[in-house]
Amino acid sequence: MSERATTCSTSGIPLTEEGSTSFPCPGCGEPIGRSPRARNQGVVYVCPSCGFQGP
Numbered sequence: 001m002s003e004r005a006t007t008c009s010t011s012g013i014p015l016t017e018e019g020s021t022s023f024p025c026p027g028c029g030e031p032i033g034r035s036p037r038a039r040n041q042g043v044v045y046v047c048p049s050c051g052f053q054g055p
Contacts, residue, residue: 005033006009027052 006021007014009032015022019036028050038045042055 003031005018005031008033008038010033010038010043011045013044025050026054 005015006022008020013032013035015035017036019038019039020034022031022033024030025032025047027047028045030049032043032045032054033048037043044053044055046053
């Protein structure tokens with residue numbers, strides 16, 4: 001299993017809230033973190049390693 005992100009990839013806030021998630025980038029496997037707010041608003045994230053963009 002890959003390592004987990006500790007901060008939101010969009011906003012940089014710590015992933016401590018309920019509803020936060022961490023998952024591997026579909027492009028390269030680098031951990032991506034998403035806060036509940038970023039997820040609910042559909043804010044686009046960009047993987048810092050490969051440039052993959054997702055909702």
